[in-house]
Amino acid sequence: MFLFRNVHSLVKEIIDNEEYIEQTIKKLSNDTSSKDINYSIFAKAIAAGDLFKNILGPKGMDKILQYKMSDEPDASQLFITNDRATILSKIDDDNQMAKVLDISKLQYDKFGDGRTSVIVLAIELLRQMEILLAKKIHPQTIITGWQKATNEALTVLEGIAKNNSSNLVHFKTDLINISRTTFTSNILQGKKEHFSKLCVYAILKLHDEIDLKHIQIIKHLGHNLSDSYLEEGFLLTNCIGINMPKCIENARILIANIPLNTDKIKETGSSICVDSSTKVTELELSEKEKMKDIVEKILQYNCNVFINRESIYNYFEQLLVEKGITAIQYTDFPSIQRLAQILSGDILSTFNISSDNIHFGKCNLIEEILIGEDKFVKFSGVAKGEICTIVLFSNTQEILDEVEQSIHDVLCVLSKIIKEPRICYGGASEDESLVIESFASALQQLPAIIAQNTGYYSIELITNLCDAHISGKSTFGLDIEKGIIADMVQLGIFESFDLKRQVVIRAREAVETILRNNNII
Structure with missing residues (x-):
């Protein structure tokens, strides 16, 4: 584990190191075609990018980050992470490398993985670019050559990619292997098999509708991490109203975001003075009549379940029970939005809309369940297809948060595999096949860095x-557990073909962005 006193100060120390920048400029001083390049950007990119080298691969090290929350002397936060996005976000805003290499964020947003590979490969390409510029090769010539090298790399990847989607058993095995390869969190060591299967079973339930919003993740404090499981259906953190049925079949659901309290006195916290108890009774009766009118409007929609974001008073619930309508209240807005999307229903903001002009949420079954000591409302059998929930258990919130992020990353990768089912073998088995000299030299550093981070020669x-x-052993790669070369097929170490392809493309694009900059205006 590496201790960084402060990511801000560390990057500044490297960037502001005049000797380091002078050495870089001196190396390129004989290149008359690149004198106008802003060498400070060049040096910043390499220096800051080196921060990511020892977090590459499954044995990558954690970082202890300390950064200031404000200008106060003691206003700082300390935490441990190997999350690449978190580290990059702590680099100074004036660091051009953070802006230029943020192209790796496109890789993460699209695939949920491969961000470190993009950054490290880009930095190694920059080192190769430094050598080429010293030989007085024009930047445009370098760009053109690397574009050809990228095409050659993609051709090699195309040649070794495998597609087992026609065989469900083999394809499912591939997905589990890819999930296991993608999980990098040290917390999940020894539990990768369990969580890999959870993710694969969840993604396969989506069938043709690959929308990750249909996979919910609920974090629950208590029990062991290994007790986490996959629950059928969507879970709402709430409970069904008092004296209402806890199980409803063939639900026709009216979803609303409407304040049902018409009593402005209660709502605003005001007060009113009356001179007799009779007038108090009259006020209460008036309030009840208003509630009855609202219930009559709800009955016109011919629904058997009413879900409202706002509160529902006890008398209102009593009226709904008498009419055979189940009510669920106090639902936060993000959850009700997601629920409406999953159930294919509209969210009403007024009852003055005809039932012909709205879409009702529908599902086969609604029931109240217990997870630990908390109550949830479970929706299963929805019109849009299968939905599911991954329920996570742990004794600390920090572990829950990190596991949730890891699962999200794996689900992103798997969703892309469903759409582009070709795979390639991991352990850097494809990187060594690329034989365009400068490009291959940079690619060769990826397995070398992974081996170094593992502690092997x-x-x-x-x-x-x-x-x-x-x-001819094109499927061979690094077995980091034993420190030898082995067949990745036998070890079950697979990676997404599309993800690997984008790593090569994004890294080259990042370096081209730096290379094309000859000034800052």
């Missing part, structure tokens, strides 16, 4: 890996 491993590929 990288030169020997990379040499053996090259020999294996030359002899």
Whole structure:
């Protein structure tokens, strides 16, 4: 584990190191075609990018980050993470590398994985660019050559990619292997198999409707992490009203965001003075009549379940029970929005809309369940297809948050695999097959860095890996558990073909962005 006193100060220390920048400029001083390049940007990119090298791969190290919350002397926060996005977000805003290499965010947003690979590969390409510029090769020539190299790399990936989607058993095995490979959190060591299966079963339930909003993640304090499980249907953190049925079949659901309290005195906290108890009774009767009018409006929609974001008073619930309508109240707005989308229903803001002009939520079954000591309302059998919920258990909120992020990343990768089912083998088995000199030299650093982070002698491993590929063993890669070269097919280490393809493309694009900059205006 590496201790960083402060990410801000560390990056500034590297960036502001005049000797470091002068050495970089001196190396390029003989290149007359690139004198106008802003070398400070160049140096910043390499220096800041090196922060990510030792978090690459499944054995990547954690970081202890400390950053200031404000200008106060003691206003700082300390936490441990190996999340690449978090580290990058703590780099100074004036650091051009953070802006330029933020192209890796496109990789993360699209696939949920591969961000570190993009950054590290881009930095290694920058080092190769430094050598090429020293040989007085024009930047445009470098860009053109690397575009050809990228095309060659993608051709190699195309050649080794496999598609097992026609065989459900093999495809399911591929998905589990990819999930296991994608999980990098140290917290999940020893539990990857369990959580990989949870993610695969969840993604396969979506069938053709690949929308991750249909996979819910609920975090619950208590029990062990290994007790986490997959629940059928969508869970709403709430409970069904008093004296109402706890199980409703063939539900026709009216979803609303309407304040049912017409008593402005209660609502605003005001007071009113009356001179007799009779007038108090008259006020209460008037309030009840207003509630009855609202219930009559709800009855016109011919629904058997009413879900409202606002509160529902006891008398209002009593009226709904008498009419055979189940009520659920106090639903937060994000949840009710998501529920409406899943149930294919509209959210009403007024009862003055004809039932012909709205869509009702529908599902086969609504029931109240217990998870630990908390009550949830479960919706299953929806019109849009299968939905499910991953229920996470742990004794600390920090672990729950990190596992949730890891599961989200894996689900993103799996959703792309469903759409583009081709896979390639992991362990850097494809990187060594690319033989365009400068580009391949940068690619070669990826398995080398992974080996270094694991604690093995990288030169020997990379040499053996090259020999294996030359002899035709294209599926061989690094076995980081044993420190040897092994067949990735037998180890079950797979990666998404589309993800790997985008890593190569994004890294080249990031370097081109830096290379094309010859000034800052």
